[in-house]
Every structure is written in structure tokens, then in C-alpha cells.
Amino acid sequence: MRNLLFVIVLAxxxxxxxxxxxxxxxxxxxxxPQLGKFRFELRSLGASPYKLWESTPAELVVYRQSGDVLQxxxxxxxxxSPWFEFVDLNGxxxxxxxxxxxxxxxxxxxxxxxxxxxxxxxxxxxxxxxSKTLSGRGEIAKSKAKGCVVANYKxxxxxxxxxxxxxxxxxxxxxxxxxxxxxxxxx
Numbered sequence: 001m002r003n004l005l006f007v008i009v010l011a012x013x014x015x016x017x018x019x020x021x022x023x024x025x026x027x028x029x030x031x032x033p034q035l036g037k038f039r040f041e042l043r044s045l046g047a048s049p050y051k052l053w054e055s056t057p058a059e060l061v062v063y064r065q066s067g068d069v070l071q072x073x074x075x076x077x078x079x080x081s082p083w084f085e086f087v088d089l090n091g092x093x094x095x096x097x098x099x100x101x102x103x104x105x106x107x108x109x110x111x112x113x114x115x116x117x118x119x120x121x122x123x124x125x126x127x128x129x130x131s132k133t134l135s136g137r138g139e140i141a142k143s144k145a146k147g148c149v150v151a152n153y154k155x156x157x158x159x160x161x162x163x164x165x166x167x168x169x170x171x172x173x174x175x176x177x178x179x180x181x182x183x184x185x186x187x
Contacts, residue, residue, distance in 0.1 A: 024042065025041070026041050027084040032123075038063060038070065040097065042059075042082060042084070042099065042101075043061060050079065052080045054078070055077070057076060058075045058082075058101075059074055062128060071128065073119070078103060079101060079102060084099055085098040085100065085140075087142060089149050090167035091146045091148075092121075092123070098116035098140055099117045115135075118134040119131070134149070134151065134174060143164055145166060150165075155181065159182045160181050162181050163176055163179045164176065165177070
């Protein structure tokens with residue numbers, strides 16, 4: 001019985017120590033005037049801080065204005081300094097979430113481009129939904145066209161590619177409408 005108690009105490013101590021090593025990155029953003037401000041916490045579930053080229057399991061916790069948890073989303077972080085960006089990507093009037101947490105393209109983090117997990121706010125569901133189309137594709141920026149974005153990533157030793165994606169509100173899907181760039185010419 002004494003040995004069992006010792007093992008339990010040791011396990012709890014190690015778990016508390018591992019949790020204290022976990023990193024938490026926080027941000028707040030207003031999703032819409034009606035919904036107000038949400039709080040976002042990216043919590044490392046690993047025993048050490050985020051590191052470049054090492055996949056660290058993490059959890060994105062989204063809190064309502066009341067402090068209640070809206071949702072918990074599992075993620076992997078593959079860069080040492082992940083960050084959030086908030087922008088209405090699809091032009092529906094609700095702010096969407098980008099969590100930059102990986103390298104983009106062929107650069108293997110040697111170049112400046114990073115990739116984001118992209119979460120679109122779905123007003124009918126009242127939650128964020130991960131975009132399988134845009135997540136991991138590269139750096140995401142709004143295009144000049146409403147409801148469209150440009151994904152930029154390193155596509156070769158000397159080249160970058162820009163892909164333009166537009167969102168169809170009726171179908172709820174992204175469609176690529178253009179791509180440019182690539183490997184630089186050898187002239």
C-alpha cells in the first residue's frame with residue numbers, strides 16, 4: 001500500500017512538472033459585433049517548449065466572453081514561435097482564425113514562409129471549423145477580391161508560389177481561381 005501511494009504521488013508530481021513546462025500563447029479578438037470578444041489559448045501538451053522541426057502536441061482552447069469554453073481543438077506545433085492572426089477570410093462578416101504553427105512549402109523552415117491551421121467561423125454552428133483546403137498551405141492573406149485569399153509558399157530553391165482561393169458562401173467550399181510564381185527562370 002505504501003509503495004502504491006508513493007507511485008501515485010510520484011506520477012502526480014511528474015504530471016504537474018510536465019504541465020508547468022507547457023507553453024500557453026493567448027490572444028483575444030472580436031468575432032462579430034453580435035458575438036463579441038473571444039479569448040484563444042494555444043496550450044502545449046508537450047513536456048518541453050515548442051521547437052523548430054519538432055512536432056509538439058497542443059490544444060487550442062476557445063473561450064466565450066463569459067469565460068465558458070466554446071471548443072477545444074487539437075493541433076501540432078512544428079515551429080518555435082507560433083502565433084495567431086484574425087481576419088474575415090471568406091467575406092461573411094465573421095472573423096476567422098489563423099494559427100501559424102508549421103513551415104510552408106519546400107523550405108523546411110529555411111525560408112521566411114510559415115503555414116497556418118485555418119479555422120473558419122461557421123455562424124450556423126456557432127463554432128470554428130478547420131479548413132482542410134487552406135490549412136498547411138502557406139501564409140494566408142486577403143486578396144483584393146471579396147471572399148478570396150492568397151496562399152504563399154516556397155515552391156523551390158529560388159521560387160515562391162501564390163495561389164488565389166475564393167470562398168463560395170452557398171456551397172461552403174474554397175476553389176482555386178489562380179496560381180502564379182514557382183521556380184525562377186534560368187536566364
